[in-house]
Amino acid sequence: MTQNKEIIVHVITNFAGVGGAEMMLARLIQKTERDFEHVIISLIKTSEVYQSTLERCKSYYALDWNGVNSLQVIFRLRKLLSQFSPKSVQCWMYHANILTSISMMGLKHPPKIFWGIHHSLSSPKEESLSTKTALVVSKFLARKPVGIIYCAHSSLTQHRQFGFQNQNSTVIPNGVFLDNFKLNTKLHQPLVVGFAGRYHTAKGYPYLFETMAKLKDEPIIFKIVGSGASLNNDKVKTLFEKYQLDAAKVQLLDQISDMPNFYQSIDVFLMTSITEGFPNVLVEAMASGVPCISTDVGDAKYIVDNNEYIVKARDSHGLRNAILKYYNLSENEKIELKEKSREKIEKKFSIDWVAMQYIKFWET
Template sequence: MSATKPTIVHVITNFAGVGGAEMMLARLIEQTESQYQHVVIALMKSSSIYQTTLQRCQAHYALGWNGINTLPVTLKLRQLLKQWAPHAVQCWMYHANVLTSLSLLGLKQAPNFFWGIHHSLASTKEESLSTKTALILSRYLSSQPTGIVYCAHSSQIQHQTYGLNNPQSVVIPNGVFLQQFQPNLELHQPITIGFAGRYHTAKGYPYLFETMSLLKDHPIRFKIAGGGASLEHPEVKALFEQYQLESEKVQLLDQISDMPAFYQSIDAFLMTSITEGFPNVLVEAMASGLPCISTDVGDAKFIVDDFGWIVPPRDSKALAQAILNYVQLSSNEKINMKQLVRQRVETNFSIDHVSQQYMQMWSQNA
């Protein structure tokens, strides 16, 4: 083990999907590898999606947790934390928070460790039994970690109201590599509005389709990206037919791999979600110079600030009117907005700015 750089151990529930927490962990490791050596412990499994990230690490583990084997996995986690004796432990998501807390109980030289919460409590009834159990345990264990990192102000308020109490609670937003997203200062004809989100209740697809139907008579084109955004999906096909939309004006792109190119192909970004925590997609869109029209969910209002339009969730008429407000701007006003939203991200949501906040927290509490 190298003694030249302090070690940070990251414990994450699952390092296999493309959720906000996983993406943020990957970016944070890449950004801070010159200052720290990183060890990743995935309670469940790791994916080849993060092969490059794992190669940057001093070591990585996947413990195969499935719920039934909670005790042996917790003991293995305890063993690994004792073995590495890290400078600090950063947890990512509920189950990682809880199992790390349990694994450190009674340890004489326990490292400072920080919970990471990347979730909204807007719809707890829809959570799985496993998540509900983790939440209940979180309420009892929340005073144990050195601090709690929330990715969204709205999430911090929700969880503290729920009963998570820790005097060292901070909000550190997710960040992006600015060089991956570049503004396109040209405007498209017709004006093109983009949406990106998988087909899921939280993303508000019915309101998206109703909004597009309200604007059928306007010279506006929509590009819809995300897993399930296809006429092969029966519910999407039903919505498309219900509102009598035209494929020339509404392009369903399904899952796409090149999001920066997608952002380059549109003029403004639309988010119709009915619940969110910290919507990364808004930051990516704004980094790409796109004004955003979004529902008032999670930290959307904080992200967009005064550089876009925020409307109530489930209000298609308000969404349609906000889109028209954008469309009716002059070309110069639209281009000026592109520059302003990019500056907003450069100032607040760059990975450099965000990683500095993590490193300051790790060092101050060492």
């Protein structure tokens, strides 16, 4: 007779984007579906992007939350959680943390609620009004959950300084399926530098273009992917024309679906962000054997683990020098750096290890 699996309910603010929290939830469910029955409750909506993940679940729900209907959503959430009576509820992102904690108030036998924070607080003043409000409310509710999982060491430190108090707080980084990323030891001629990130203030696009402008006379090709990374985006077009870049050397590829193949097409990965929590792209690139040059934001330094290729944020001159430093390495040195990049990810960021940390935390 087959023993019933334990149910884990995941409450996420929105299961429709392609952010780090969403991707980590999808990977965690795929890795642990043999051990648990998963239920996903998205406060806003779900997306076909995660259809294969949703099909792995016992059930899933989208509550169409829009802020105005918060009370209605809280009662619906309370009803669903009472219906499933899970031992543990894992929340993902601020608003899910808040609404789940409120929905469970007053229950005689509430489940163990674990918050998940996948956000950097390096620039609190620049956050949206919605996020600022969520932060204030979260600070007062932070003692309520059994524990809080942060995706980055920097995020844990920042939130504690902001006033989040919960003695059972830990860092569990985002993990990757190593089999999805093959070691790339190929060296391209000319050198190909890759960048991946949607057009957003946090991603540091002005500094990306400044860096490329400083290298436009070098035999280097840049491949830029991400939603909005196109000349159809007026802001990107303005930057492109301002620095008189060559379309043959700066390839704007917009959003793509096959990131593993993208990593195979580049030699080194560049991240110019001015704020991050846990930058998944660095882990994916390094899992592919692609060395990374990054600004010192979030847990970038912890992931890259090579100070020679970590530059302070907004420093296009430093990014230029780091790229040239890699460019001037010998072929053997470049290949050795590729192999070491993959080894670092195998040791610290495999989905097997990460999933085990989640399971252990749920047992606290």
